[in-house]
Amino acid sequence: MPELPEVETVRRMLVPAVVGRRILGIEHDNPRKYRNTDLAVGREVRRLRRRGKFLLFDLGELEMVVHLGMSGSLRLDEGSHTRARLELEGATVFFNDPRRFGKLAVVRRGDYASFPTLAQMGPEPLGRGFTARVLWERLQRTRRPLKVALLSQEPVAGLGNIYCDESLWLARLHPARPANSLTEEETRRLHRAIRRVLRRALALGGSTLGDGVYVRPSGEPGYFQIEHSVYGRAGEACPRCGAVIERIVLGGRSTHFCPRCQSS
DNA sequence: GCGTCGTCCTGCGCGC
């Protein structure tokens, strides 16, 4: 599913195709999921930014917010589940989304009332604003399980199920620990782990799972899944200590961890 | 205000 590394990979590959070009039209099949798209027509894409897992097309006074959901991708070739089609000067971008969890809306710039997660979002994990101290302060605000807190996007932006599990494994932290119970030393480990996992995933173009749902705009898969240590590996040996990786459910999400080296 | 749970939606894998 698209998390920060996948969305950033998509953004980088789309920039040459969309920035500086005028939107000629947007066709789609669902006004409830793809809102106010008519407002974008005739406007030039000035920049293409990313915030967490959201893509933000800067249209001047307006902004087009795109979330890829769990199966969405923006592609330069037509996939088998095209839900929306962006016609630009000299380029067409296809919003491919088999499971229809993706969203697209044109809003007034910075007005994220219809995207509360975006409005409350924590700092960018690879940016300067993300320090161990900031992470610790944000984790102190809740006693929810670490995994659930991280998925909320409030402590830090961009983590989804895969990179949460991988980061917690690298930091040797149990995913069910209350978020506000972390010591500053443990938070420093988590901070380092999140940055390391995301940097590595970004370098490999993200993760393409067996379902093949996520691919880059070029159609090429990502390769970070080869390096997953715990995600999707329940029943296999922990690559660090050899104990059997377990799967539990937290916040309704499958969660993979090593019961030996993530025991606290 | 905080936390939990149901909903959206579809493809896939499994069991019969």
Place this chain on the structure above:
DNA sequence: TGCGCGCAGGACGACG
């Protein structure tokens, strides 16, 4: 072989 069921997932709204 083919059918039907259950599961997976991020964000968000409803509810306690």
